[in-house]
Amino acid sequence: MVRIWGRANSINVQKVLWACEEVGVRFDRIDAGMQFGVTTTPEFRVMNPNGLVPVLDDGGFTLWESHAILRYLARRYGTGGLWPADEQIAARTDQWMDWCAGTVWPDMKVVFLNLVRRQPPERDMQAVEQSIRNLGVTLGILDAHLAVQPYVAGTHLSVGDIPIAVNAYRWFELDIERPALPHLQAWYGRVSSQPGFVKHCAVPLT
Known part of the structure; x- marks a missing residue:
């Protein structure tokens, strides 16, 4: 299971959640950003110094920027499907x-x-x-x-x-x-x- 920090109404978080569904990755989403705060905490800034969502944690590997996360999920879990083999x-x-x-x-x-x-x-x-x-x-x-x-x-x-x-x-x-x-x-x-x-x-x- 991966962990995803970000509020459900964020366009960038939604991309990542949809990708997880497509490649069959179970995830735990943690509310963060806007009314939920979290993004200004020292712990969050260690994961993403920009203080933005989403952030992905896959077994201790953290990644930010929604399109980078999409590519990672597609390559790691969806090659031949969400990520074309060609x-x-x-x-x-x-x-x-x-x-x-x-x-x-x-x-x-x-x-x-x-x-x-x-x-x-x-x-x-x-x-x-x-x-x-x-x-x-x-x-x-x-x-x-x-x-x-x-x-x-x-x-x-x-x-x-x-x-x-x-x-x-x-x-x-x-x-x-x-x-x-x-x-x-x-x-x-x-x-x-x-x-x-x-x-x-x-x-x-x-």
């Missing part, structure tokens, strides 16, 4: 995970924080509207990619789908105008039916 297909998962972190999340974060975490008087709606436009273009790239294959790295669900899927959940759940992206919508239907997604990611946005 090196070139595996490289595609890396490509889309990094694309999600560097291209999708910066705009999604602006939209999410303003519309979910902030009260109306505190919202920067100009920034929200620009980020929504950016996301329409960005996700259009993925939509075109998914026109020729069912998942981001090929014919099967891989670790590369997980970060994008938790962002897509916010894209589809928030009360915003979205362009028609039929291939993205079809892919989202497939990934959002995964038991791990349903259990850990399809939760109220807070």
Whole structure:
């Protein structure tokens, strides 16, 4: 059993919990971050000096940064499944995970924080509207990619789908105008039916 520090409503923690379900790893989750505190304690800062969640402990081996944790779990416990055995297909998962972190999340974060975490008087709606436009273009790239294959790295669900899927959940759940992206919508239907997604990611946005 591994231990995971992080609150259940964190997008980055949700990625890791879903991955654990996919590879069949039992875990014990410990509330940490925001209202739960913990992340400022000396003990936590030894595990992650950044004071952020999630943190993974696998038999004394600790790791932080959600995508690094995803890759570790997929390689250690899911090779041939969540982590493709073919090196070139595996490289595609890396490509889309990094694309999600560097291209999708910066705009999604602006939209999410303003519309979910902030009260109306505190919202920067100009920034929200620009980020929504950016996301329409960005996700259009993925939509075109998914026109020729069912998942981001090929014919099967891989670790590369997980970060994008938790962002897509916010894209589809928030009360915003979205362009028609039929291939993205079809892919989202497939990934959002995964038991791990349903259990850990399809939760109220807070």
